[in-house]
Amino acid sequence: MPLIGQKDADYLRKEFSDKLVEPMQLVMFTQEFECQYCRETRQLVEEVGALSDKIDVQIYNLVIDKEKAEEYNVDKIPAIVVAGTKDYGVRYFGIPSGYEFTSLTEDIVAVSEGDSGLAEATRQAITEITKPVHIQVFVTPT
Amino acid sequence: MAIESDLIRADMVEAIEFPHLTTKYNVYGVPRSVINETVHVEGAVPEPMFLQKVLEAAQ
Numbered sequence: 642m643p644l645i646g647q648k649d650a651d652y653l654r655k656e657f658s659d660k661l662v663e664p665m666q667l668v669m670f671t672q673e674f675e676c677q678y679c680r681e682t683r684q685l686v687e688e689v690g691a692l693s694d695k696i697d698v699q700i701y702n703l704v705i706d707k708e709k710a711e712e713y714n715v716d717k718i719p720a721i722v723v724a725g726t727k728d729y730g731v732r733y734f735g736i737p738s739g740y741e742f743t744s745l746t747e748d749i750v751a752v753s754e755g756d757s758g759l760a761e762a763t764r765q766a767i768t769e770i771t772k773p774v775h776i777q778v779f780v781t782p783t
Numbered sequence: 784m785a786i787e788s789d790l791i792r793a794d795m796v797e798a799i800e801f802p803h804l805t806t807k808y809n810v811y812g813v814p815r816s817v818i819n820e821t822v823h824v825e826g827a828v829p830e831p832m833f834l835q836k837v838l839e840a841a842q
Contacts, residue, residue, distance in 0.1 A: 717801060730785040731792075731793055732794040732795070733795045734797065734800075734801065735799070738797075752786060766834055767784060767787050767837075770837075772790065775793075776785070777793075777804075778814055779796050779816070780795060781799060782797065
């Protein structure tokens with residue numbers, strides 16, 4: 642049974658068709674004995690990927706593909722790397738359900754455009770940053 | 784912000800699946816953002832406020 646309803650799928654297909662610029666990748670890390678949400682997350686990723694030619698889905702195993710996991714700095718699963726022409730450092734850990742699904746689809750567009758959508762003042766301030774910043778946003782399925 | 788800067792990386796972390804992290808960062812209500820381990824932001828805040836916290840963490 643598909644996780645994304647028909648109406649949502651049609652809407653997203655059109656959104657992606659209108660807004661995606663560069664091809665982008667959804668790189669997912671999971672494991673063989675899929676944890677409860679790994680299976681659904683994988684299904685979700687594959688369904689989203691099917692909605693546009695510009696989305697390339699790659700599925701890796703956290704254990705077997707250890708080097709890939711290290712390359713993408715992934716240490717827990719399920720993990721979705723939302724990457725475009727480069728890896729911008731956007732990760733989703735855990736199943737992106739409810740409101741987070743909207744965040745995921747918006748990130749797909751933003752990454753494909755290579756445009757953060759931030760205000761000019763924010764962009765300016767960010768150029769002054771000289772140290773690495775790691776932001777972790779904790780959410781619950783809504 | 785991660786898209787804007789090569790120095791910034793951003794994770795969504797679904798709290799229920801990673802209890803060891805919610806314990807580590809004392810996450811009781813969501814959304815809670817943890818920046819560079821030490822700076823916390825409760826709730827969904829306006830962009831300029833979040834920016835201030837990011838700049839604080841990047842000192």
